[in-house]
Amino acid sequence: MSRPHALNFSNRNLRNCSFRGQNLNRADFSGSDLRGCDFSKAQLMEANFERVKTGQTVQQTLMWFMFTVTIGWLVGDTLSRLIFGVVGQSPEDEAWPFVLMLHGVLGMAATSAGICAVRGDRTKAGRMPELLTSTAIGALLGFFYVGSLTDNNPKLAMAGSAIAAGLTVVARLRWHNRLMAIAIATTGVVATYGFAFLLGTTAIACLSGQVWGIGLLLGLLSILYVGLTIEAIGLVLKSIRCAVGTSFRGANLTHAKFDGARLRNADFSGAVGFWER
Numbered sequence: 001m002s003r004p005h006a007l008n009f010s011n012r013n014l015r016n017c018s019f020r021g022q023n024l025n026r027a028d029f030s031g032s033d034l035r036g037c038d039f040s041k042a043q044l045m046e047a048n049f050e051r052v053k054t055g056q057t058v059q060q061t062l063m064w065f066m067f068t069v070t071i072g073w074l075v076g077d078t079l080s081r082l083i084f085g086v087v088g089q090s091p092e093d094e095a096w097p098f099v100l101m102l103h104g105v106l107g108m109a110a111t112s113a114g115i116c117a118v119r120g121d122r123t124k125a126g127r128m129p130e131l132l133t134s135t136a137i138g139a140l141l142g143f144f145y146v147g148s149l150t151d152n153n154p155k156l157a158m159a160g161s162a163i164a165a166g167l168t169v170v171a172r173l174r175w176h177n178r179l180m181a182i183a184i185a186t187t188g189v190v191a192t193y194g195f196a197f198l199l200g201t202t203a204i205a206c207l208s209g210q211v212w213g214i215g216l217l218l219g220l221l222s223i224l225y226v227g228l229t230i231e232a233i234g235l236v237l238k239s240i241r242c243a244v245g246t247s248f249r250g251a252n253l254t255h256a257k258f259d260g261a262r263l264r265n266a267d268f269s270g271a272v273g274f275w276e277r
Contacts, residue, residue, distance in 0.1 A: 010048075015057050034246050036060055041250040045273070048257050055264040056245030064182065064240045071186045075137060078144050079106070079194040087201055098154070102140075103198065109136035110195035113188025114228035117235040130184050131172050137187045138168030182239045189232040196225035 007027040014029070016036035025045040029052055036057035083106075086099040093099075112132035119129075142164025147157030172180065199222035206215030245265035254273030 037246050039248045039251050043252050044256050045254045049261055050257055051260040053262045054246035054266040068186045071183050075187050075190045083198050105136050106195050109133050109191040113191050113232050117231035133188050134168050134172050134184045135165050139165035178243045185236045185239050192225050192229040192232050196222050
């Protein structure tokens with residue numbers, strides 16, 4: 001018995017099509033280009049996916065790059081304002097405790113991001129540095145924006161920092177998707193570069209004041225974090241390359257056939273009756 005014509009999608013260019021939640025039992029997609037397609041929560045019992053091609057489309061890749069640029073610009077603008085706001089401060093200045101706080105929190109974010117970039121693993125232990133990076137950046141964002149809205153009230157700025165850090169922890173623990181991973185990797189690039197710049201300016205100030213030991217140490221650390229920045233950029237690119245292109249999330253794939261399929265960047269999480277190759 002042949003399939004109804006309406007369910008014959010064989011040998012077609014179906015890139016970026018959405019079949020989300022549709023009833024496509026026994027549909028024939030054999031030989032089709034399914035890059036960028038969304039089959040989330042679709043009924044695909046006995047569907048034929050032989051020789052299909054899954055993965056990302058150029059449109060999806062460009063969207064990811066636009067997303068990373070936007071996140072990088074927003075976080076980078078905030079960190080640059082904070083960093084330039086403390087340049088030239090000395091221990092005698094009233095704002096010195098906040099200078100130390102910026103060094104400590106940004107240093108934690110940059111170090112955690114560097115560990116993520118070097119290790120590059122997605123295990124439970126490997127996600128801990130991601131959590132530290134996102135929490136530290138969230139704290140700095142909360143400190144800056146609440147402080148800006150309250151005429152630089154230090155108590156309210158600190159409260160905003162704590163609340164933003166807490167919300168960031170909740171968001172990171174709740175959502176473990178690729179969008180969150182790319183966002184954190186992008187903030188990691190900004191954090192490592194920002195900390196390298198902060199260490200570099202502090203090193204120059206120390207060397208100018210003939211504090212040679214501390215100046216040289218901070219200079220070497222600045223170079224180290226420049227290297228970690230390069231590694232962090234590589235992690236962002238890797239995260240984009242590994243992002244989902246074709247989604248079968250939560251679909252019913254009971255007895256579906258994938259013989260000869262080229263499955264790349266496909267998400268089968270939560271799929272029922274998972275396929276057998």
